[in-house]
Amino acid sequence: MNDLSAAFTSAVALITNLDAELLAIIGLSLRVSLSAVALAALIGLPLGAAVALSSFPGRGVVVALLNALMGLPPVVVGLLIYLLLSRAGPLGEFGILFTPAAMVIAQTILVAPIIAALTRQVVFDLHAEYDEQLRSLQIGWWHALATLLWEGRYSLLTALLAGFGRASAEVGAVMIVGGNINHVTRVMTTTIALETSKGNLSLALGLGFVLIALIVAVNAAALALQKFAQRAHG
Amino acid sequence: MAYVQSAVPSRSIFPLDLRNVCYSKAGQSLITDITVTLQARGRTIVMGPNGAGKSLLMRLCHGLIRPSAGQVNWSSEQRHAQAMVFQTPVLLRRSAIKNVEFALRATGARARDRRELAEAALQQAGIAHLAHRQARVLSGGEKQKLALARAWSIRPQILFLDEPTAHLDPSAVYAIEQMIKSIDEQGTKIVMSTHDLSQAQRLADEVLFLHQGKLVEHAAALVFFEQPHTPAAQAFVNGELYWE
């Protein structure tokens, strides 16, 4: 019990003193996860909207696949990216295994299906409502796609926040492709796992608090966004 | 300005010819064998009880749905020559004026003309003061006026109006009817559906009366209201229930 309260006290101290190592780890976590969400948005928003607006044979399969990919286990994604990027792998020549770039790629693959699947649902619902009006105005396919993405902007921002939540909380993928190298690829989740196993509870706890605060903030932002949209647009 | 606001649209797309148009869904015939020709002039009012097929007929004419059989032929194909105001207005999540500008942009109106044209359209609909309000929070009547302003802003040759005054208070109904008359005077063909007999009498030059998906009467307004030929139309005009 004493150990625990001591760890707790020093964890709080780490945060209030803005400990340099703690900040560096948080900074890398944010950089990796935000980059991954940005890339995943570039892929997932147009992809999800395109699937929603297209009809082609096998569309149902694509939708089911997107939904299934939302639940990809991070360790499996990590393993696949590891195989691709390892020296013997097809993308080994780039030498980015165990770098933040590899972590961004892994998280992008984890987050893109979430954003694509949620986008597809949002745009599909909007399309049902807007289709005839847009066709009446003779809006072309690309313009319709862009219009519906913009119409769904608040729901889609929520989807991006959900993606960010998943990226920043996952540990399996970044652990495998990042290697958890001190000062290079250590992010909050991998540090928590490592320090806990080493018995260094204060850093683990400190990062745990920050991570929880981050997730709470993300959810609060999503809620506030919905409230705002509700008020502004009915 | 590229667009002259009071410009009377050309009438090159007329006449509109429907030949044996049928529309069925899931084995049910919803529109049955309608043949009719609509000319460029005169306000055409589509009447009929709920479920008669008024909305379907207008969507078939406008090209939003394809007939299962028969043809809908315009004299010439031309982009942005038609517009429609739906029974439930579909407005974008942006300000009222941006909704109008969106339609203008689709027609290729130049950026610097769009604001001016949109303002003029809102002005004519009597909602200039709402230009910067979010479209989705407008009242039902204001939404209808905005949808009408948006459709009219592109100066279509024909404007389909699907019950544009349902659920509106009398002063809003009056305002919209005035606007419809003014649009007609500026050369746009009006095709409008309504249940409202007195409104039809105020606005109609000719009446298409639908019953159970069939065009049972097509007559000049005076003839239709004075001496409807079919029992269904007689009952409708007299405000009676009619069962076949």
Ligand SMILES: Nc1ncnc2c1ncn2[C@@H]1O[C@H](COP(=O)(O)OP(=O)(O)OP(=O)(O)O)[C@@H](O)[C@H]1O
């Ligand atoms: N997509 C559809 N699938 C099946 N039935 C449909 C579809 N669209 C319309 N109908 C049916 O076709 C009939 C005509 O519909 P329509 O909307 O044209 O009626 P309306 O005359 O406009 O009625 P109202 O006055 O209530 O607006 C109705 O019985 C309706 O249920």
Ligand SMILES: [Mg+2]
């Ligand atoms: Mg209708």
